[in-house]
Amino acid sequence: MLEVESLACLKGDRLLFRDLAFRLQAGGLLRVAGPNGVGKTSLLRLVTGLALPEAGEIRWRGESIRRAREAFHGDLLYLGHAAALNDLLSPLENLRFACAAAGDAVDAEDCVQALQRIGLADQLDLPARVLSQGQRRRVGLARLFLSNARPLWVLDEPFTALDVRAVADLAATLSQHCEAGGMVMLTTHQDAPFARPPEVLDVGVFAC
Numbered sequence: 001m002l003e004v005e006s007l008a009c010l011k012g013d014r015l016l017f018r019d020l021a022f023r024l025q026a027g028g029l030l031r032v033a034g035p036n037g038v039g040k041t042s043l044l045r046l047v048t049g050l051a052l053p054e055a056g057e058i059r060w061r062g063e064s065i066r067r068a069r070e071a072f073h074g075d076l077l078y079l080g081h082a083a084a085l086n087d088l089l090s091p092l093e094n095l096r097f098a099c100a101a102a103g104d105a106v107d108a109e110d111c112v113q114a115l116q117r118i119g120l121a122d123q124l125d126l127p128a129r130v131l132s133q134g135q136r137r138r139v140g141l142a143r144l145f146l147s148n149a150r151p152l153w154v155l156d157e158p159f160t161a162l163d164v165r166a167v168a169d170l171a172a173t174l175s176q177h178c179e180a181g182g183m184v185m186l187t188t189h190q191d192a193p194f195a196r197p198p199e200v201l202d203v204g205v206f207a208c
C-alpha cells in the first residue's frame with residue numbers, strides 16, 4: 001500500500017499545497033485532478049521520490065520511501081509527461097535502453113512484442129525524430145507491457161497525444177493492471193473509459 005500523510009510541496013518560495021493525504025491500496029486507480037499549475041506533476045515527483053517534500057511522509061509497504069528507497073524503486077514504474085527519447089535511436093533501441101536503465105531484464109523479442117502491442121509494428125526501426133507525437137508517447141507507454149512485475153505505476157498525462165483507439169486500449173491496460181492487484185496513480189485532463197471509475201484526488205483542495 002502507498003500511504004501519503006500531511007504532504008507539503010514548496011516550489012521556489014511558494015507553497016503549492018499542504019496537508020495532502022491519501023492511500024492507494026492494491027487494485028486502486030487514482031486520478032490526480034486539478035487545474036493547470038496546481039501541483040499535480042509536483043505531487044507525482046514527490047511520490048516517486050524524485051523530489052523531497054517540504055513536510056509530510058510517504059510510505060510504501062509501511063516503510064518510508066526515503067529509508068526503503070531501493071525496494072520502492074524496484075516496485076515502481078514512473079512515466080513522466082514528456083517522452084524522454086533519443087531522437088537518433090529507433091523505438092526498439094529507445095525501449096531497450098529505457099528498460100536496461102531501469103534494471104529490467106527484458107530481451108529484444110519482448111521489446112518488439114511490446115512495441116507491436118502498442119501499435120508501432122511499422123515504426124520499429126525508424127529514428128525517433130521522425131515519429132509523430134502520439135507515436136513518441138507510445139514508445140514510452142510500451143514499457144507498461146514489460147512492467148507487470150512492478151505493482152505501482154505512476155503516470156503523468158499518459159493519454160496526451162493518443163488517438164481515441166489508443167486511449168481506449170491504454171485505459172484497458174491500466175484497468176487490467178489494477179484488476180491483477182496492481183496500483184495506478186495518474187494525471188490526466190481527459191476522461192478515459194476505465195473499467196471502473198477511478199478515485200479522484202483533487203490537489204486544489206489542498207492548495208495554499
Ligand SMILES: Nc1ncnc2c1ncn2[C@@H]1O[C@H](COP(=O)(O)OP(=O)(O)OP(=O)(O)O)[C@@H](O)[C@H]1O
Binds near residue numbers: 011014016041
Ligand atoms: N521556482 C518556482 N517558484 C515559484 N513557483 C514555481 C517554481 N517552479 C514551479 N513553480 C510553480 O509550481 C507549479 C508546478 O506545477 P505542476 O507542473 O506541478 O502543475 P500541474 O498541476 O501538473 O500543471 P499542468 O496541469 O499544467 O500540468 C506551477 O504553478 C509553477 O508555476
